[in-house]
Amino acid sequence: xxxxFPPDLVQAQREWxxxxxxxxxxxxxxxxxxxxxxxxxxxxxxxYWSADRSTADRTELRRQARTEALPEQERRTT
Numbered sequence: 772x773x774x775x776f777p778p779d780l781v782q783a784q785r786e787w788x789x790x791x792x793x794x795x796x797x798x799x800x801x802x803x804x805x806x807x808x809x810x811x812x813x814x815x816x817x818x819y820w821s822a823d824r825s826t827a828d829r830t831e832l833r834r835q836a837r838t839e840a841l842p843e844q845e846r847r848t849t
Contacts, residue, residue, distance in 0.1 A: 774831050780817045783810055784836035 787810040794803040814832075 774828060774835075776832055776835065777817070777819055780814065780819050780832065781836050781839065783813050783817070784832050785839065786810055787814060788833070788836055 787807065790803055790807045790810060794800060794807060797803070
């Protein structure tokens with residue numbers, strides 16, 4: 772079931788995913804760890820979560836952010 776998340780929340784999750792992947796490729800990067808921490812706080816404290824939201828909502832946010840971040844070619848093959 773697709774949920775309508777605020778665009779800034781989806782963008783923050785998309786940036787979190789990119790940062791996490793970059794950190795996985797180049798470990799021990801303080802700048803990336805700090806960015807990941809900042810984005811985690813931004814996502815967790817977003818007003819969207821002030822309503823009673825489920826774990827499924829958080830999972831769906833990550834799924835949507837990953838799907839929207841994939842290039843069109845990759846989306847067709849996944």
